[in-house]
Amino acid sequence: MTDVLNTMVQAASEAAQALLALYDPASRPPDREAMYALGTKLEATSTSVVRSALDGVDGVGWWDEDESGREVPPGRWWVVDGAEGAVNHVHGLPEWGVTITLVTDGQPELAVIHQPIGDLTYTASRGQGAYLNGSPLHVSAKTDLSAAAVTASQAGSSPEVYERFAGAFAAMASKALLVRNTIPTVFPLLGLAAGQYDVFWQYQPDLPGAASGSLLALEAGAVVSDLSGGAWDVNSADILVAAPGLHAAALEVLA
Structure with missing residues (x-):
């Protein structure tokens, strides 16, 4: 290969x-x-x-x-x-x-x-x-969500997804150090792979960015799942990528 x-x-x-x-x-x-x-x-x-x-x-x-x-x-x-x-x-x-x-x-x-x-x-x-x-590249070693820099990428979806995202953003903002929403999808995932960010999530993922960025993050040591905690593939309806010490805490907030 x-x-x-x-x-x-x-x-x-x-x-x-x-x-x-x-x-x-x-x-x-x-x-x-x-x-x-x-x-x-x-x-x-x-x-x-x-x-x-x-x-x-x-x-x-x-x-x-x-x-x-x-x-x-x-x-x-x-x-x-x-x-x-x-x-x-x-x-x-x-x-x-x-x-x-x-x-x-x-x-x-x-x-x-x-x-x-x-x-x-x-x-x-x-x-x-x-x-x-x-x-x-290596992901963050953080284990405390209150110290985490969290990113999301949500654009061009539906009113239902916007409402869900707004609730999730507020919930995560109450637990993490900071939360930001940026586009396109791939760049926050690259930052996560490099340890600059700690958690990423997206509903109805943008596929090219999620596919490439999630593999970079996974191979840098991140945990990649859907928002039920199950295995992720390119046809999943949502995605959560996090440093291993933060994935369970992020999942609890977002699930």
Whole structure:
């Protein structure tokens, strides 16, 4: 699988450079229409680079939410976001990049995330650890939720989910040191893998970010589950990722 991972790294890097060529820190779109037009261009530009690089890998299909719905069927699939954090890119913010995950029978197997601002490449292979630019990542050693930096990522869902999220946010804020909500999904998970954050949760997870980021966190030592405490896969309705010393306490608050 080393050759496949290397191909993924190259694809993510080349696609991210295409995004960087379109990046303007002074960008301030005036309305949703302008944001959508810019985001669509970013996604199309980057994804074409990724597809060109990965189409030669045998036995792996391309998952497309617009074509197949949110569920990922059994088998091996590329789950890609060519412009993870496009809303940040079009507003001149730095947290955006390319995520590529190889999913096998519902479980992330290989993941690469490249963030060109800072030239940051995150990689993970199931059972082989998680790395940032070749250096191993490790989750937090905290065991006290009152000292925890907690993150969530909730956007573009439904009134029912918003109401549920608001209650959970308030409950967690009463127990943790701090709680923040950011998008896209992958960046708080990368921070958790690096020990900068301690707990993450999301309802109706954004799949490309959750698939790649959860594998990075898992391989860095985190516990990954759904919000009932059961095993998580890419078709789960929600996700909780936490440092091992905090997972049970976070689950109690959120379950």
